Amino acid sequence: MRALCWHGKQDIRCDTVPDPKIEHPRDAIIRVTACAICGSDLHLYDGFMPTMESGDIMGHEFMGVVEEVGSENKALKKGDRIVVPFTITCGQCEQCRRGNFSVCERSNRNKAMADKVFGHSTAGLFGYSHLTGGYAGGQAEYVRIPFADTTHVKVPDGVTDEQVLFLGDIFPTGWQAAVQCDIQPTDTVAIWGCGPVGQFAIRSAVLLGAKQVIAIDRVPERLAMAEAGGATVIDFSKESVVERLNDLTQGKGPEKCIDAVGMEAHATATLDSVYDRVKQAVMLESDRPHVLREMMYVCRPAGTLSIPGVYGGLIDKVPFGMAMNKGLTFRMGQTHVARWTDDLLKRIVEGQIDPSFVITHTVGMEQGPEMYKTFRDKQDGCIKVVIKP
CATH class of the missing domain: 3.40.50.720 (NAD(P)-binding Rossmann-like Domain)
Structure with a gap:
């Protein structure tokens, strides 16, 4: 599959990488229908976030269609359309039960590293360095979603990708x-x-x-x-x-x-x-x-x-x-995405707000690397970039 990968400071490339696979029974694989470049991605692009490795897949703002689900994932089925929160949440630990999803105690698979840096680990994040789990990001054609039965927002009929994509982060x-x-x-x-x-x-x-x-x-x-x-x-x-x-x-x-x-x-x-x-x-x-x-x-x-x-x-x-x-x-703090999504989705459906107002550029995957620079340098009136894999 194609994906936007980090290869160093200000070096994002559209690479061909292996397709993701189910690794845990709660996983799901989605086919990405829309993703975005976030301002937080620029901190990686500019080299300010430690523990990035060459070849890491970028992106934490994405959505798509479920292609495959793990054997223990009863919340999703093939064909479901979902937005994926950038914070990976187990839904079962003490912090998740309190609604503090961005500090989930179980989703950061590099917990030992985060414990040393932060004193206590925070949640795993998509596409945001190995300090937050080293998970592949969403600027790709397919993504593995860990804890997918709790890390998703189901999208109702009648709304476009552009209207709901930003429920995952901004x-x-x-x-x-x-x-x-x-x-x-x-x-x-x-x-x-x-x-x-x-x-x-x-x-x-x-x-x-x-x-x-x-x-x-x-x-x-x-x-x-x-x-x-x-x-x-x-x-x-x-x-x-x-x-x-x-x-x-x-x-x-x-x-x-x-x-x-x-x-x-x-x-x-x-x-x-x-x-x-x-x-x-x-x-x-x-x-x-x-x-x-x-x-x-x-x-x-x-x-x-x-x-x-x-x-x-x-x-x-x-x-x-x-x-x-x-x-x-x-x-x-990082956003407790799942705490807010039910209310915000309702506001979108009811017409209180249409989040697509912020989009200024829509491009294909191959244009992704150049759009990082355009977005960073605020060229061409660029405020928000959406990528259609």
Whole structure:
């Protein structure tokens, strides 16, 4: 089969690799009908996530049709159409029973490695390094789904792939980011980053009843999409984020702040961003936390910082004393996808939201490698890439 494989920093290739096979009775094999390039994939593309190996299959946002099921998998049958959450969940451990699916205690088959790095292992993830299990990703023609009887979302008739594909990651990620804010009708919610997750965080905050949603970016196409979704926008390349947020909140700051950027913040004209790039270049810091610092500074005292943006390692010069003295609450983590999908699928079916709005490019597998660069460099108005194997 064909698959997009990682061969090093900024080296993604469309390779021919062996077809997956059933390895456990709870498995399923799906034929992929649609997959996507996620902003988190760019952290692998840019070489910021450790434990990747040459030939690893990329991708954690995908869906398809069940081709084969293991003998103990009673939840699926051949021909079922499913979206696959990027977090692999056993459904039986203590964390899964509590709904904490992104920290499933059983799905990371490289648990010993993760225990050493994190103190305690988190869930296995598709296509996201050997630290999270080394599972083959979904940017391929076929994928083996471990724990497939619990790691799936069945798709009803009458909805397109494009409408439901993002239930596997970015829609529930944006939704969880907003839910973690405990949004009240009087709240201003400020969102850094108008990429795909940021776009869903904007619409989620609007659906959850925020008084005002403010979106921060510098890419015109992203800002226009954010504005269309109900946000007041700030172009950080043209105006001061701190001053503008104070203007929009009568000097009090937003109650809730969402970091939809993560480890590769692209501020260029600030002293801290220069510092981060220098330290990153000499491997004294792995992540660029400009957005985190800015959120801590502008957030209203007793406010909440929600962090769906991915961080991979070490950050420096984070004003933790400021956050402590202001009484800020931090809520973060990989997405508990299965906690949200029933509600979000219902909202799609009922017409509250059509997630396909975010798609700007649809390509075949062979165009995948070049689209990584297009997406990373924000060329050609690219906001979200869907691949049709």
